[in-house]
Amino acid sequence: MKWTFAPVSRAGWVAIHVEARKLIDTRSARWLQLVMASVGLVLIALAIGLTSARSATLELSVVLAGLALPGAVIAPLLAILAITSDWQHKDVVKFYAVQPKRSVILAAKYIAVTVFAVAVVLVDCVIALLVATVFSWAANVPLVYGAYGSSLWQVVCSVVVGSVSGAAVASALMSTPVAIVFVLAQSTVLDLLIGFIPNIPAAYLQSGTFSSFLSEGGEVIPAVSSALIWIVVPALIGAWRHAKRDVV
Template sequence: MPFGRLLHVELRKLVDTRSGRWLLIAMGLVTAAAIGFTWSLSERESLTFSTFAEATTTPQMILLPILGVLTATSEFSQRTGLVTFAQEPRRLRVVLAKMAAVCIVGVLAIALGLALAAAANVLAGTFQDAPASWDLRWPAVGGVLLAELIGVLSGLGLGLLLANPGFAIAAYFLIPMLLPLMALVSWLKDAAPWIDPNPSSRQLLSGHMTATDWGHLATSNAIWTLLPLVLGSWLLLRREIK
């Protein structure tokens, strides 16, 4: 099967399954609600493009990795694996198509979030006499985009590794909560920034990255994003599909 057709199939699966469809709907509703809350609860002077952009992209960064998990586990939870791997026996190509599909959705989600933020900024300036400032820092936008892509690929990797949507989603949210505890262990304190992606991710979202921050980001995500992807793909190549 040509890779383009395989990618199209994986993109269709994101909306054809009930869980994927409802997750995308929920993401749209939560994003709209975030704009509404920002509009109603923020001071008029703070209603800027940057404020609305933060409101629209934050829910996406939380929910999109779940879509990565569901994409990876759909072959087992929806029992479509026999059909998928009969049409394309080269399983690694299926994994690559899933990776491309979730990355495309991640980029489109950021673009849609920025478009909604721009519309809200114009409306706030028109109807609430807000400053309607376009003070968005593009390094921060790039950081949000990279963080979102890392998130969906991390979710995909955990889904491939665990092959169970419930376990993978729980692991995705629990691991970042537990990793900061390493700072409490004296012999792990110095190594923590190289293992825990949370500090470097915060720097990435702020748009202020140093060479050390990039090193922390690369090594920590090699552990928690790249390694699950590699191990999960390796297991998928050897897993019996029923």
């Protein structure tokens, strides 16, 4: 069988552009970004304050972690809004009228979510570098780059995998509040509870296994199992539901 490269059509690029724009210009998305920025600034201030109080060196990876933590939590919520918001307000009717192929719109949502997650990480990286450099110069505190590269890669894996997983779960549930509650419980409660259940391979079932494998390495089979449970299966269910759901 001969495989050929099929470039993205103009309609596909338009759909990606529209979905990417909705991630930054809707009211709910702006509020989430404001919360993300505010929490990040508070965490940066705490990290710098502790460093100044101890008269220690300032590690750039610590500043990046302070900025990236809210990104890792809120990026999946933005992904959920990207997948479900159209259905909540019936906007999907006009989108499907313009682009009848539902798979194109759903794929555009996934691509937009992934690109946005990477953009969040890059912005975090630049802001962390600027803040750390300015504080180091102003307070005459040595700046240590240390494990900045590995810390950045961990943030990339956490944010991107979390966003894609959130989008997949949202596509399967197709309800904004239910998906948000489920994703928050998944990352804060379910993984912890699974780890306490005796006599089961917890790593195979926990959602964080796949992200940890990408950032730190480890066994392949548990990572594949985690990806199947929390990304692939919900994405397939979501694709089927989007194809079958009535938009009228």
